[in-house]
Amino acid sequence: MKVPKRKLVFLAIGSLLILQFVLLLVYSYLYEINQAPFQINYDPLTAFLISWILFCIGIVILITMGR
Amino acid sequence: MRRRTRDLLHNRFAAFVAKKVVFYLIVAFVAMTFVFFITHLMPGNPVDRMIASLTSGGPGGGQTYLKLKAQLMDYFGLNKPLFEQYLIFWRELFTLNLGPSYPINYPQSVLSIIILRLPYTLAIVIPVLLLSFFLGNWIGAKAAYAGGKRSELVYFFSVFSNRLPSFWFGMVLVFVFAGVLKIFPGYGLASLGTMSSWKLSYFLDVLEHYSLPFITLFIIYVGGWATGMRSMVTHEMDSGYVRYSEQLGFRKNKLMSYAERNAILPQVTGLNLQLNALIGETAILEIIFGWPGIGKMMFDAVGADDYMLIFGGFMVIMVVVILGNFLIDILYGFIDPRIRTGGRQ
Numbered sequence: 137m138k139v140p141k142r143k144l145v146f147l148a149i150g151s152l153l154i155l156q157f158v159l160l161l162v163y164s165y166l167y168e169i170n171q172a173p174f175q176i177n178y179d180p181l182t183a184f185l186i187s188w189i190l191f192c193i194g195i196v197i198l199i200t201m202g203r
Numbered sequence: 204m205r206r207r208t209r210d211l212l213h214n215r216f217a218a219f220v221a222k223k224v225v226f227y228l229i230v231a232f233v234a235m236t237f238v239f240f241i242t243h244l245m246p247g248n249p250v251d252r253m254i255a256s257l258t259s260g261g262p263g264g265g266q267t268y269l270k271l272k273a274q275l276m277d278y279f280g281l282n283k284p285l286f287e288q289y290l291i292f293w294r295e296l297f298t299l300n301l302g303p304s305y306p307i308n309y310p311q312s313v314l315s316i317i318i319l320r321l322p323y324t325l326a327i328v329i330p331v332l333l334l335s336f337f338l339g340n341w342i343g344a345k346a347a348y349a350g351g352k353r354s355e356l357v358y359f360f361s362v363f364s365n366r367l368p369s370f371w372f373g374m375v376l377v378f379v380f381a382g383v384l385k386i387f388p389g390y391g392l393a394s395l396g397t398m399s400s401w402k403l404s405y406f407l408d409v410l411e412h413y414s415l416p417f418i419t420l421f422i423i424y425v426g427g428w429a430t431g432m433r434s435m436v437t438h439e440m441d442s443g444y445v446r447y448s449e450q451l452g453f454r455k456n457k458l459m460s461y462a463e464r465n466a467i468l469p470q471v472t473g474l475n476l477q478l479n480a481l482i483g484e485t486a487i488l489e490i491i492f493g494w495p496g497i498g499k500m501m502f503d504a505v506g507a508d509d510y511m512l513i514f515g516g517f518m519v520i521m522v523v524v525i526l527g528n529f530l531i532d533i534l535y536g537f538i539d540p541r542i543r544t545g546g547r548q
Contacts, residue, residue: 192330
């Protein structure tokens with residue numbers, strides 16, 4: 137079955153938006169156990185909130201356009 | 204090139220977008236003018252507040268006080284005629300130079316405070332709007348298909364949750380979940396004594412504090428969407444094209460998808476209205492839950508006669524509302540092909 141190109145693009149965008157939030161949580165876990173591979177010089181809370189907003193947008197994109 | 208320009212001018216969707224842009228620019232102009240004059244006609248003076256906070260007491264009197272007041276009025280440009288202040292305000296607004304926040308946060312710039320606070324408000328508004336829209340519409344559509352008692356039950360709970368006043372419902376949830384059950388914290392951004400860091404435990408702590416304002420608005424808005432969608436799908440399922448397709452032997456899932464697509468259009472139009480209402484309700488809930496977003500910032504600014512912070516707050520809310528409405532208008536064009544392809548041969 138051929139998947140339309142537009143659908144694939146939305147699927148990719150939605151997945152990336154979800155992935156960035158997962159990565160942020162993984163990074164914060166590694167940071168907590170002092171195993172973070174690098175330092176991020178940005179306000180943690182702002183980064184977390186923006187990441188959460190993007191995560192929600194990603195879920196919506198996946199549900200609506202990537203189905 | 205000329206043909207493309209001509210096509211663009213004849214494209215109804217382009218004309219629709221252009222009309223919206225002009226309309227929203229007028230809305231922005233009128234709203235900012237109102238905000239300027241309302242705040243300047245308010246009783247009280249930010250300079251008096253500033254002197255009071257500097258001297259840890261009342262405004263006092265005497266020559267020193269009057270001299271200091273005159274100097275500060277001159278420094279902040281408050282002794283100029285109101286219309287001149289209005290023109291200066293527009294000049295500063297276009298250069299995004301909103302000046303310092305005074306008297307409460309002096310000498311922090313208004314823009315830096317707003318940039319810091321905006322993600323807190325958006326972190327509630329955007330997820331609540333998007334997630335409640337999808338869950339509410341899904342619940343409403345399922346209820347309409349199910350029919351009978353289940354549909355009535357969903358309708359009852361949807362109307363009930365949608366009609367709850369957010370400030371009251373928020374306090375009820377604080378009482379139940381924070382006071383009695385002690386599952387969620389009821390106030391603030393994070394537990395007392397915690398420092399902002401990249402630790403997972405800190406993020407989880409913030410999420411715990413975020414839960415109650417989010418749940419409050421989410422329940423209210425899910426109800427609203429579910430009520431609308433249930434009615435719309437019920438209406439669509441009764442329409443001629445669905446009945447005809449049914450007679451032709453279309454599968455039930457296909458019929459549902461047709462009905463749902465048509466039923467969602469008025470719901471998308473409703474997104475504009477809900478976004479506007481949601482921003483207002485979020486501002487109130489921020490005060491109740493101590494969530495440090497734009498709403499709480501403006502509440503503090505109004506109490507302290509901080510003109511520029513009030514302007515900044517209103518400006519940001521206005522930009523968010525206008526941008527949101529504009530995006531929803533464009534989205535509507537994409538969802539409804541009649542608007543997108545209108546005028547194209």
